[in-house]
Each structure stands twice: as structure tokens, then as C-alpha cells.
Amino acid sequence: MIVSTQKPLEQIVAALEGGQRVFIIGCAKCATVCKSGGEEEVFRMQDALTLAGKEITGTIVIDETCHMPRTARDLRSRREQVEEADFLLVLSCGAGIQSVAEASEKKVVAGTDSKFLGNIRRFGQFEQRCSLCGDCRLNDSGGVCPVTVCAKGLLNGPCGGMEEGFCEVDRNNRCAWVTIYERLTAQERVKQLDAITPPRDFDLKRHPNTLKLEK
Numbered sequence: 001m002i003v004s005t006q007k008p009l010e011q012i013v014a015a016l017e018g019g020q021r022v023f024i025i026g027c028a029k030c031a032t033v034c035k036s037g038g039e040e041e042v043f044r045m046q047d048a049l050t051l052a053g054k055e056i057t058g059t060i061v062i063d064e065t066c067h068m069p070r071t072a073r074d075l076r077s078r079r080e081q082v083e084e085a086d087f088l089l090v091l092s093c094g095a096g097i098q099s100v101a102e103a104s105e106k107k108v109v110a111g112t113d114s115k116f117l118g119n120i121r122r123f124g125q126f127e128q129r130c131s132l133c134g135d136c137r138l139n140d141s142g143g144v145c146p147v148t149v150c151a152k153g154l155l156n157g158p159c160g161g162m163e164e165g166f167c168e169v170d171r172n173n174r175c176a177w178v179t180i181y182e183r184l185t186a187q188e189r190v191k192q193l194d195a196i197t198p199p200r201d202f203d204l205k206r207h208p209n210t211l212k213l214e215k
């Protein structure tokens with residue numbers, strides 16, 4: 001899921017300067033799970049902005065804001081409230097915010113910062129395990145991502161800063177390469193670390209990226 005956090009209220013209010021009426025949009029998927037833009041956060045934002053002197057023309061929590069046709073359809077269903085607004089404040093990931101921008105000519109305000117693609121450890125705890133590099137190396141590394149879990153993205157073993165199994169960049173984190181070594185040893189395939197892993201092809205990380213499935 002895409003992990004996002006809500007921007008500080010002062011920043012949101014500042015971005016809404018020059019307009020009085022606001023329509024608030026949340027997302028029922030990732031932004032709900034990481035509590036940056038679900039039903040509850042939209043409700044709280046409505047209260048906070050009302051206290052800040054804004055008029056809320058309406059709110060909606062779209063099922064999947066990154067789904068462009070669905071977002072356009074749901075905004076059409078609230079046409080009057082959207083038309084009344086000076087700003088559409090969106091509490092979703094950056095992809096969802098742009099779905100809204102594409103579906104409406106209104107001024108769109110981002111109420112969140114999108115952080116990373118996250119695994120859910122437990123309720124309210126997210127960890128970055130994949131950076132979407134486009135050239136997956138997990139087959140060479142025992143299922144632990146060296147690009148992401150190693151703080152330096154090293155592909156061929158640890159740096160010199162590892163100490164007692166922990167990473168020099170953040171001593172709270174295990175060194176990814178220690179975990180990779182331990183896993184491959186336990187699986188009796190540590191020999192595969194003898195092979196040099198070629199550098200990443202950064203062309204595969206080119207953006208904006210698209211994918212069109214064959215019919």
C-alpha cells in the first residue's frame with residue numbers, strides 16, 4: 001500500500017488561502033489504512049477547517065482515489081458541492097490527488113505527503129521493503145531487498161560500517177546483508193553470493209511509467 005501522512009494543518013490552511021469554500025475528498029483504501037485520509041480524518045478535517053473559518057461545501061470518501069474513472073464518476077455525483085467550492089482538498093496519496101486534478105478544473109490542494117510503498121507490520125506500523133526499482137533482485141538475495149532494506153542500496157554485500165549485525169546508517173536496524181547472508185546460509189545456497197550482481201539498469205526506473213495489458 002502507499003503510505004502517506006497528513007500535512008500539518010497550518011500548511012493546509014496556508015494552501016487554502018484566497019478561497020473560503022472547500023470540498024474535502026478522502027480515500028477508502030491506503031489513506032484510510034494509514035489514517036491520513038479515511039472517513040475519520042475527513043470528518044476531523046471538516047471540523048478543523050470550520051474552526052479555521054472555512055465553509056465546507058461537502059465531503060466524500062472515494063473507494064480508490066487512484067482509480068481515475070471512479071474518481072471522476074464520484075465527483076460528478078457531487079457536482080453541485082464540487083462546483084460551489086473554491087478548492088478541492090484531497091487526503092489521499094499523490095496518485096489520487098492527481099486523479100482529482102484530472103477530473104476537475106477546480107483548484108486542488110494536497111493534504112498529505114506520500115512517503116513509500118509499505119508493508120504492514122501490524123496496525124499502524126508500516127515498513128518500506130520495496131522501492132519499485134523495476135528490476136527485481138530478490139532471487140539473488142534470499143527474498144530480502146538489497147535496494148531498499150540496505151540503507152545504501154548495495155547489491156554485492158555489506159559496506160564497512162556494519163557493526164555486530166546492525167546498520168551504520170541506523171543502529172536500530174539489522175544490516176540487510178547480514179539478514180541476506182543468514183537466510184541464504186540457512187537455505188544452503190550461500191554459494192550464490194560468490195557471483196557478482198550486475199549494476200541496476202536505472203532506465204527501468206524511468207518515469208512517468210505506464211503499463212498496458214494485452215487484451
Ligand code: SF4
Pocket residue numbers: 129130131132133134135136137138145146147148
Ligand atoms: S529489488 Fe527490491 S526494489 Fe526492486 S522490485 Fe525487487 S523488492 Fe522492489
Ligand code: SF4
Pocket residue numbers: 149150151152153154157158159160161162163166167168169174175176177178
Ligand atoms: S550496514 Fe548493512 S544495511 Fe547498512 S548501509 Fe551498510 S550494508 Fe547496507
